[in-house]
Amino acid sequence: MTGRTIALHVFASAKGGVGKSTLAIACAKLLSEEGRTCVLLDADFTGTSLADGLLLCAPLVASADGALDFYAPPTQRFLSREETIRLRMRRKDATLEEQFPAPPFLNDIFLHGDLKQECQIEALCWRHEDRDDRVLYLPSSPLGKDIGIALGWLFRDQAFTWLQRLTWLLEGMASQQAALTDVVIDLPPGLHGFAHEVLVLLSYISSGREMPTGFPAWHEQRDKLVWEARPFLITTPDRNDVILALEYYARHRKDLSELRVLLNRNVTTSIEQLRTDIRAYTEVEIGLDQVPLTVIGFLSPLSKVFQDRTLRLNPEVRALKKQLRVTEEG
Numbered sequence: 001m002t003g004r005t006i007a008l009h010v011f012a013s014a015k016g017g018v019g020k021s022t023l024a025i026a027c028a029k030l031l032s033e034e035g036r037t038c039v040l041l042d043a044d045f046t047g048t049s050l051a052d053g054l055l056l057c058a059p060l061v062a063s064a065d066g067a068l069d070f071y072a073p074p075t076q077r078f079l080s081r082e083e084t085i086r087l088r089m090r091r092k093d094a095t096l097e098e099q100f101p102a103p104p105f106l107n108d109i110f111l112h113g114d115l116k117q118e119c120q121i122e123a124l125c126w127r128h129e130d131r132d133d134r135v136l137y138l139p140s141s142p143l144g145k146d147i148g149i150a151l152g153w154l155f156r157d158q159a160f161t162w163l164q165r166l167t168w169l170l171e172g173m174a175s176q177q178a179a180l181t182d183v184v185i186d187l188p189p190g191l192h193g194f195a196h197e198v199l200v201l202l203s204y205i206s207s208g209r210e211m212p213t214g215f216p217a218w219h220e221q222r223d224k225l226v227w228e229a230r231p232f233l234i235t236t237p238d239r240n241d242v243i244l245a246l247e248y249y250a251r252h253r254k255d256l257s258e259l260r261v262l263l264n265r266n267v268t269t270s271i272e273q274l275r276t277d278i279r280a281y282t283e284v285e286i287g288l289d290q291v292p293l294t295v296i297g298f299l300s301p302l303s304k305v306f307q308d309r310t311l312r313l314n315p316e317v318r319a320l321k322k323q324l325r326v327t328e329e330g
């Protein structure tokens with residue numbers, strides 16, 4: 001018996017500003033245009049929130065006192081942009097005693113202890129103002145106090161625990177959303193801490209290995225549900241950035257055979273030149289020719305993604321379907 005499959009598309013990078021969010025959004029939108037049901041988890045808790053980058057509308061989930069109700073079923077109702085912004089302002093001014101004020105952010109779901117229980121994840125998802133956009137979004141919080149809390153989890157020894165929570169979140173989404181086919185994860189910059197742990201999780205998924213105690217028993221349920229790993233490592237043609245990506249790839253390719261390196265925003269750099277440079281300047285264990293490298297050119301309309309905030313699917317973005325593995329290559 002073959003079960004259901006949910007693909008996990010994960011976007012990681014050594015540095016910030018390389019196009020992780022842009023490509024994660026493009027991937028999610030292309031998937032949903034294919035008729036798939038896709039949730040975009042904005043797990044970059046360093047403050048560059050998709051709630052700032054896109055015209056997102058928060059879901060209606062607050063109880064009467066303005067606190068989040070983690071157990072209410074989805075209302076399918078969303079606030080207007082104005083109401084969303086007003087709520088965000090209110091949250092900014094909320095005191096520490098007011099736990100989890102609306103609107104919901106991915107941070108809240110991670111910090112709320114009860115992921116294994118009945119936390120209604122779909123009810124906490126946001127939608128784009130443009131309702132033709134069918135992606136469900138869980139944005140990270142851009143608020144200073146939330147970032148402060150998140151960084152403790154991301155960069156200290158608690159990364160592992162947050163990874164555990166991510167797996168229970170995915171488990172909840174899979175069981176509550178029968179139609180779910182894809183989860184796209186936009187990671188924080190850096191290939192250490194939480195971001196690295198998520199990539200390690202993908203290596204468990206693709207090998208079907210048993211995960212440690214305290215994680216869902218996905219390896220036993222493969223007749224019902226198979227998670228499919230689609231890890232991407234984004235780099236610009238900047239030589240130093242490429243070197244970091246290659247080094248990471250070289251160290252982890254054995255366990256992460258699905259990993260693809262996306263060379264984004266490539267304007268003029270020839271791969272040949274990069275190859276020569278890298279050979280001349282470093283001792284990375286691997287040559288560019290041994291890496292599954294996909295080149296994404298400089299996309300002028302995409303560069304406006306955080307200005308017009310709609311990221312319409314123009315032909316240039318549509319052309320990324322293969323690179324982003326929305327339709328299988330070959």
Ligand SMILES: Nc1ncnc2c1ncn2[C@@H]1O[C@H](COP(=O)(O)OP(=O)(O)O)[C@@H](O)[C@H]1O
Pocket residue numbers: 013015016017018019020021022023048264265266296297298299300302303304305306
């Ligand atoms: N292929 C591309 N062509 C042109 N501009 C791009 C491309 N990819 C990303 N950008 C632009 O680069 C900037 C950083 O991208 P972003 O996705 O926010 O990076 P990250 O999430 O890695 O920090 C944004 O202004 C984005 O519009």
Ligand SMILES: [Mg+2]
Pocket residue numbers: 017020021022044048186
């Ligand atoms: Mg980003």
